Amino acid sequence: AQSVTQLGSHVSVSEGALVLLRCNYSSSVPPYLFWYVQYPNQGLQLLLKYTSAATLVKGINGFEAEFKKSETSFHLTKPSAHMSDAAEYFCAVSDLYSSASKIIFGSGTRLSIRP
């Protein structure tokens, strides 16, 4: 069975500082991995996804994530935080072998940006 663990339910960084949101996964098959962002009272927006091509994946809004098989990690980073990055971030793994490509979501990390 696949699973995702997000370390830290709340992360706070200063504007301009490095953003690092941690995600570890468990999967018995090569995974597809995702990061989604959710702004208040909105749906989830796809930030980036890993589908077994390049291990360093670049997404929207300056975010990127690196797939590390040896560490079973898929951490999300951004070199310089902006106030508009304040949101909830979800790491997820796709169970492509199920009948409907279900996605297993982590519990989310709320990112706050200090002025």
Next chain:
Amino acid sequence: SQTIHQWPATLVQPVGSPLSLECTVEGTSNPNLYWYRQAAGRGLQLLFYSVGIGQISSEVPQNLSASRPQDRQFILSSKKLLLSDSGFYLCAWSGPRAGAETQYFGPGTRLLVL
């Protein structure tokens, strides 16, 4: 391009009343469709998914039901709402073939049961 719509955006209902939330997708055919619930301050819980018209799979036994009367329409219903049904309901779609691993979400419906 594909778009996904949900309505209503916000709904306040009394306990015991019925519920109908609608989700429609444009710009694709034969999508997989999903309903999620997000309780306040919590993660996403998959409620139902559908791989085709009339084909509904339930993930969690509960007070809700889902239907798919048309290829790109997905409806979430309840005959009698409970307080615990309050939350943010999200509909999502994924492609049936290439790109099927990725789900795309609608704007959500905020439901408050009083």
